Amino acid sequence: MRHTDERHAVLRDVRCDRCRAVVQVAKFSPQHTSVQWTSEAAGRCAEFAERQAEATSRVRVASCGSLRETIDRAVGDGRLAVSASDGEAP
Numbered sequence: 001m002r003h004t005d006e007r008h009a010v011l012r013d014v015r016c017d018r019c020r021a022v023v024q025v026a027k028f029s030p031q032h033t034s035v036q037w038t039s040e041a042a043g044r045c046a047e048f049a050e051r052q053a054e055a056t057s058r059v060r061v062a063s064c065g066s067l068r069e070t071i072d073r074a075v076g077d078g079r080l081a082v083s084a085s086d087g088e089a090p
Contacts (some may be wrong), residue, residue: 007060009034012080017073018044018066027082033071 009026011034021044024036041073042048047064074080 010083014067014071014074014080016045016064016067019044021045021067023067025080027071027075027080029082031045033068035067035071056087073087 009028011024011026013022014025015021021041023038023041026034028034044066045064048061049064051061071080075082
């Protein structure tokens with residue numbers, strides 16, 4: 001079994017279908033996705049903003065369901081390939 005080395009991943013820009021925030025994504029398997037957020041993207045994320053507004057104290061949001069759905073659609077329609085550990089498509 002090969003282990004994924006994210007240091008050599010090829011990151012692709014993915015724009016959220018909901019809020020249009022752009023993040024960099026590497027997809028290694030159906031279960032393994034690496035997402036790199038910029039502060040601009042995090043500030044633009046509609047789900048992050050909603051959760052912050054609902055919180056009574058400062059909250060760290062672990063993920064965005066809308067972005068996860070966008071990534072799944074991008075894989076399904078071929079805009080984002082599942083990569084091998086060396087950054088090459090399998």
